[in-house]
Structure formats: structure tokens, C-alpha cells
Amino acid sequence: xxxxxxxxxxxxxxxxxxxxxxxxxxxxxxxxxxxxxxxxxxxxxxxxxxxxxxxxxxxxxxxxxxxxxxxxxxxxxxxxxxxxxxxxxxxxxxxxxxxxxxxxxxxxxxxxxxxxxxxxxxxxxxxxxxxxxxxxxxxxxxxxxxxxxxxxxxxxxxxxxxxxxxxxxxxxxxxxxxxxxxxxxxxxxxxxxxxxxxxxxxxxxxxxxxxxxxxxxxxxxxxxxxxxxxxxxxxxxxxxxxxxxxxxxxxxxxxxxxxxxxxxxxxxxxxxxxxxxxxxxxxxxxxxxxxxxxxxxxxxxxxxxxxxxxxxxxxxxxxxxxxxxxxxxxxxxxxxxxxxxxxxxxxxxxxxxxxxxx
Ligand SMILES: [Ca+2]
Ligand SMILES: [Ca+2]
Ligand SMILES: [Ca+2]
Ligand SMILES: [Ca+2]
Numbered sequence: 001x002x003x004x005x006x007x008x009x010x011x012x013x014x015x016x017x018x019x020x021x022x023x024x025x026x027x028x029x030x031x032x033x034x035x036x037x038x039x040x041x042x043x044x045x046x047x048x049x050x051x052x053x054x055x056x057x058x059x060x061x062x063x064x065x066x067x068x069x070x071x072x073x074x075x076x077x078x079x080x081x082x083x084x085x086x087x088x089x090x091x092x093x094x095x096x097x098x099x100x101x102x103x104x105x106x107x108x109x110x111x112x113x114x115x116x117x118x119x120x121x122x123x124x125x126x127x128x129x130x131x132x133x134x135x136x137x138x139x140x141x142x143x144x145x146x147x148x149x150x151x152x153x154x155x156x157x158x159x160x161x162x163x164x165x166x167x168x169x170x171x172x173x174x175x176x177x178x179x180x181x182x183x184x185x186x187x188x189x190x191x192x193x194x195x196x197x198x199x200x201x202x203x204x205x206x207x208x209x210x211x212x213x214x215x216x217x218x219x220x221x222x223x224x225x226x227x228x229x230x231x232x233x234x235x236x237x238x239x240x241x242x243x244x245x246x247x248x249x250x251x252x253x254x255x256x257x258x259x260x261x262x263x264x265x266x267x268x269x270x271x272x273x274x275x276x277x278x279x280x281x282x283x284x285x286x287x288x289x290x291x292x293x294x295x296x297x298x299x300x301x302x303x304x305x306x307x308x309x310x311x312x313x314x315x316x317x318x319x320x321x322x323x324x325x326x327x328x329x330x331x332x333x334x335x336x337x338x339x340x341x342x343x344x345x346x347x348x349x350x351x352x353x354x355x356x357x358x
Contacts, residue, residue: 021053021109027085030103030118038153039125039358043091045075047103047116049083054108059085061103063094069104069112077105092303093330094122096339123153124338125358126326128295129175132349143349146173148186150358151343159183166213168197176294177207177237177246178354184212188354189234189246204233207244219244219269225255231263235309236296236354244269245277247293264291266304278304284332286316295326295355302331307352323351 002013029048034040049056060072075087085105102117127150130136135143136156146169148160162169177189189207196202196215205221218239226232231250238245245268248254253261254274264280264287280287295307305328312320315334321327324340340352 019054019109021107021111023051023053023107024111025049025051025053025056025105025107025113027059027103027105027113027116030101030116032089032101032118032120035118036121036123036153037091037094038123041090041092043089043120044086045089045101045103045118046084046086047105049077049085049105049113051081051083051105051107053111055081056083056085056105057108058106059083059103060105061087061089061101063099063101066102066115069106072102072104075103090330091120091122092299092328092337093333093335094120095336096122096124096342098122124151124326125153126151126338126355127159127178127180127358128352128355129178130345130349131174131323131351131353132347134347134349136350137344144171145349145353146175146190148175148178148180151338156343160186167210167215170195174353176204176233176235176353178295178356179237179239179297180356180358181239182212184210186210186356187218187237187239189237191233191235191353203227204230204249207234207237207239207246224269224274231261235263235292235294236266236306238296238298238304240298242271245296245298247296249292262289264293264308266293266296266298277301285329288314294323294351294353297355297357302329304329305337305355305357307355309351309353326352326355326357 002011004010027049032045059075062072075085078084099120100117102115104115105113133143139156146162150157150159173194174191175188176191179187187209198215203222205226207219209218231252233249234246235249236247251261257274266278268277291313292309293306294309297305307326311322315321322341324345326338328335328337
């Protein structure tokens with residue numbers, strides 16, 4: 001282009017180059033790790049991208065129905081050609097089994113590639129206790145409702161044999177709350193009073209800690225107003241720092257907590273006072289009034305896992321959930337994390353009455 005002034009003088013020409021890029025970029029080598037997940041909380045999705053024109057500047061991924069180009073979840077783009085695109089994905093809300101993750105990329109001119117995919121094998125890892133004395137499939141030895149079993153994603157095993165050294169719990173003990181710190185350190189609560197080595201009689205509203213060598217009292221519910229009322233047996237525990245999160249066996253509020261008591265609600269004890277932190281029957285959770293939570297793991301204020309004490313609890317969108325299952329709440333959406341029914345935990349004894357992830 002050039003310009004002319006009022007006297008008729010033309011200026012010098014100046015140019016620019018218009019690049020016509022009608023060539024789609026390409027995406028390939030989609031990988032996801034770890035795969036299978038082995039219970040990993042997150043996975044990394046990566047892919048390679050190439051482009052013959054203006055270069056790859058954008059990438060996105062989705063699972064399930066295609067939300068349409070530009071509407072999926074953005075990925076990080078690195079490199080100068082070829083490019084690497086990647087995302088770290090929270091896998092806790094993914095149900096067990098095969099799941100397709102799909103990637104596409106876009107060049108600077110706005111051309112989207114066709115999609116490329118990888119199949120992720122989602123596995124739930126879990127530690128748990130059973131309601132009664134029945135072994136999970138494939139586990140030998142004496143079944144014990146105080147033992148802790150593990151699901152690796154492919155098989156069950158016994159990881160804590162509660163009645164032998166170094167634990168030495170009496171045969172009548174039944175664990176109904178469990179929080180795993182490490183393979184040798186964990187918190188438990190019991191379904192009934194238990195004579196614990198080194199402590200003496202521990203009540204069903206108490207929480208004890210095993211440090212790898214010996215037992216100690218972590219939370220003495222009986223000293224904090226939970227004693228003398230069987231409804232206030234602590235039937236699910238999750239320890240985060242010095243705070244205890246718990247559910248109750250029946251519909252009674254801990255001291256100082258108002259509102260409608262619910263054995264599906266989650267209460268906290270911060271060392272000084274109780275409060276209700278999850279009102280299970282209210283929005284956004286929407287659990288039926290009859291639901292009773294008997295296992296709980298807190299991730300954060302809007303992410304947690306739970307199990308129910310009775311079969312066929314109707315959960316929003318999911319429908320009927322069995323007492324051997326573990327479901328996950330992901331900031332507004334319920335999903336089945338561990339399908340105990342599909343893994344053969346179908347007898348009444350095999351209700352999960354305590355669990356942790358993993
Ligand atoms: Ca148990
Ligand atoms: Ca208990
Ligand atoms: Ca409960
Ligand atoms: Ca259960």
C-alpha cells in the first residue's frame with residue numbers, strides 16, 4: 001500500500017505478508033501415566049503436536065461426550081515444533097474401568113486438529129475393615145472384623161492382622177473407623193468397648209492411634225460428652241492434622257451442635273468444640289434422610305469419600321449404592337469410587353464399616 005497527499009505526491013510503498021494457513025495441526029502419541037492408575041489420585045496426560053503453518057498455540061482434552069471445539073479443558077503447550085501438550089488430571093472422580101481421554105490442538109490461525117485418544121484403566125485402591133467375620137475373595141486365614149484388608153486395584157489382601165503382634169487386639173474387637181497414616185501407623189475406632197494393650201478399656205466413641213509399636217488414645221470421646229449414648233458411637237473417622245472428622249452411629253448431636261441430628265452428617269472436633277461440617281441431607285449433597293454414613297475420608301471441604309451402613313442408599317444421579325461401595329463427592333458431583341459389589345463383597349458381613357484411600 002501507499003498514500004497520496006493533497007498536492008498529488010505519492011509516498012513510498014510499504015508491505016506486509018498475509019499468511020494463509022489452511023493446514024490443520026496434527027496430534028499424536030497420546031499417553032497417560034500411571035496407566036493403570038493403581039489408585040493414583042491424579043494422572044498426567046501428554047501428547048505430541050506438529051504443524052506446518054503458524055504453529056500450535058492451544059490444546060485441550062475431554063472425556064465422555066465431546067463438548068465441542070474450544071470448550072474442553074485447556075492443556076499446557078510447550079516447545080517450538082514439535083510441541084508437547086500436557087495436563088495433570090484429578091482422577092479421583094473417575095469410576096473404575098476403562099475411560100477414554102481425548103486430545104486436540106489448534107494452530108495460531110485457528111485451525112483445530114482432528115482428535116487423538118488414549119484409554120485409561122482406572123483402578124480404585126482402598127484399605128478397609130468389614131462389618132463381620134468374612135474374608136474378601138482370595139484372602140486366606142482367619143477372617144476378623146477388626147482386620148484391615150487392602151484392595152490393590154486387582155486383588156484383596158490382609159494388611160493388618162489385628163489379633164496378632166504387634167497389635168494384639170482381643171478377638172472380640174471390631175474396627176468401625178479407620179484412618180491410615182502409613183503401612184504401620186493408623187487410627188481406629190471400635191464398634192464396642194475393647195481392652196487395648198497398654199491403654200485398658202477403650203470406648204466405642206474413642207479413637208486410638210497405633211504408632212508402629214504401641215497404642216495410644218488420640219480422642220477420648222467419653223471425656224468430651226459422647227459417652228453414655230450409643231447413638232454417639234463414632235462409626236466413621238478421618239483425621240486431618242489435629243482435627244477429627246466423624247460420623248455417629250445414630251441420630252444424636254454431639255454436645256453444642258444444634259439443628260437436626262443425622263447419622264449421615266459429618267461432625268468435627270478441633271480439640272475444643274464440635275461442629276457440623278457436612279449436612280448430608282441438605283443441598284448440595286441431597287442424601288436421603290435414612291442414609292447412615294459408616295466410613296468417611298476427608299480430602300478437603302468440597303471433596304470426600306464415604307460409605308453407607310445399609311444397602312440401596314439412593315444417591316443423586318448415581319441411584320442405588322450398596323453398603324460395600326465407596327462413593328466420592330467432587331464439589332457437586334457424586335461418583336462411585338470403589339464398586340465393592342463388582343469385587344464380590346456381597347454378603348452382609350462384607351459391608352465396609354471403615355475404610356481409607358488407599
Ligand atoms: Ca469392622
Ligand atoms: Ca466406634
Ligand atoms: Ca454414621
Ligand atoms: Ca459401608
